[in-house]
Amino acid sequence: MDTLKEAMGWPEAGSGLLTSGGSVANLVGIAAARDGAAPERELRATGLREHPGQLVLYASDAVHNSVDRAASLLGIGSAHLRKIPVDEECRIDLAALSAAVEEDRAGGRCPFCVVATVGTVDQGAIDPVDSLADFCAREGLWLHVDGAFGAAVAFSDELGSLVAGIERADSLAFDLHKWMHVPIEAGCVLVRESEDHRRPFTAPASYLAVLDRGITPGGPWLAEFGPQLTRGFRALKCWFGLQVDGTEKLGRLVEQNVAQARELENLIRGHPRLELLAHGPLVVLCFRYRPDEGAGAWDAERLDRFNSELLADLQESGVAAVSSTRVDGRFALRLAITNHRTRPEDLALFVDEVVGLGERRAGADRHWPGGAPPVDGSPAGDPP
Numbered sequence: 001m002d003t004l005k006e007a008m009g010w011p012e013a014g015s016g017l018l019t020s021g022g023s024v025a026n027l028v029g030i031a032a033a034r035d036g037a038a039p040e041r042e043l044r045a046t047g048l049r050e051h052p053g054q055l056v057l058y059a060s061d062a063v064h065n066s067v068d069r070a071a072s073l074l075g076i077g078s079a080h081l082r083k084i085p086v087d088e089e090c091r092i093d094l095a096a097l098s099a100a101v102e103e104d105r106a107g108g109r110c111p112f113c114v115v116a117t118v119g120t121v122d123q124g125a126i127d128p129v130d131s132l133a134d135f136c137a138r139e140g141l142w143l144h145v146d147g148a149f150g151a152a153v154a155f156s157d158e159l160g161s162l163v164a165g166i167e168r169a170d171s172l173a174f175d176l177h178k179w180m181h182v183p184i185e186a187g188c189v190l191v192r193e194s195e196d197h198r199r200p201f202t203a204p205a206s207y208l209a210v211l212d213r214g215i216t217p218g219g220p221w222l223a224e225f226g227p228q229l230t231r232g233f234r235a236l237k238c239w240f241g242l243q244v245d246g247t248e249k250l251g252r253l254v255e256q257n258v259a260q261a262r263e264l265e266n267l268i269r270g271h272p273r274l275e276l277l278a279h280g281p282l283v284v285l286c287f288r289y290r291p292d293e294g295a296g297a298w299d300a301e302r303l304d305r306f307n308s309e310l311l312a313d314l315q316e317s318g319v320a321a322v323s324s325t326r327v328d329g330r331f332a333l334r335l336a337i338t339n340h341r342t343r344p345e346d347l348a349l350f351v352d353e354v355v356g357l358g359e360r361r362a363g364a365d366r367h368w369p370g371g372a373p374p375v376d377g378s379p380a381g382d383p384p
């Protein structure tokens, strides 16, 4: 935890906990935010019903759904997670955020927390954390950063400035099992004030006495920092990973992947059959295949259907584990290079395979534009 705190620029006195992943790390951070919003009310004991106004939290439209789920689980309600519009680079719009907070206050509600995302799941966009830290300090709001995969950028000398400000957050969630290459499950949450971290999870129990000696000398129990009591030894694999690689090397691997993403971006841009739909500053690329004109008229719906079939082809081929998202409503193949074993030749191979599968499917589609099975009864999906 000390290694991670230091690498994230976190104060030594802050506390941290390894979790199953980013989802639980977000839950813990937002729980600390909720109970820290009005410590004197002891929400842990009294519950939200006793709170005088509806608690509201804020994040961009591109926030991960684990934050919706945290709002539900913590009794805030996902309807009270305000999703603020994003700019053309998919970052939260600060003016819209400020207006939303003001409107909620005017309506008697209680804004308490802003969630900044460092590396959105759809495009790898990075919210302006420094400006959000200023805003939260001015408004008396808790700043939680969801840096599930993007926080690893802090390890890089070259790119670290992209995530400047994460060290100013009240809590920071990230995954070791994404861009830090530790086997799943391994997430982490850091909280600036240890007291805030423990507030939601502390409940006295006679069977959890802290002794000076014995098998758990000195305390505190890790259960005071999160929802789990019995825990697996996650720290071992994380410690090994950090010992073997070290944060400097992890930073260089981040730089390597970002360079590979730019290279692949150029290959996609340069290919007549591929259309780049979005790219963030990191390693996420969204694109789709565009059949040539000879393949007939292609409306939006047919292109979406085609590309979703192509994605399944690609996954089933075993060539690459690409996922999907939507960009301005359009179905997109979504690719994120976070593998330390990816080599330059893999990028060209990937483009060849996607285009090859696309051509095959487009050939089939020419015969059955609606995806209808052929009349001769041969199995649907095989070209005649």
Ligand SMILES: *Cc1c(COP(=O)(O)O)cnc(C)c1O
Pocket: 020, 021, 022, 023, 024, 064, 066, 117, 119, 120, 121, 146, 147, 148, 149, 175, 187
């Ligand atoms: C992956 C991810 C999560 C969830 O993390 P898990 O480890 O899957 O629980 C949360 N937020 C973002 C931005 C992510 O990319």
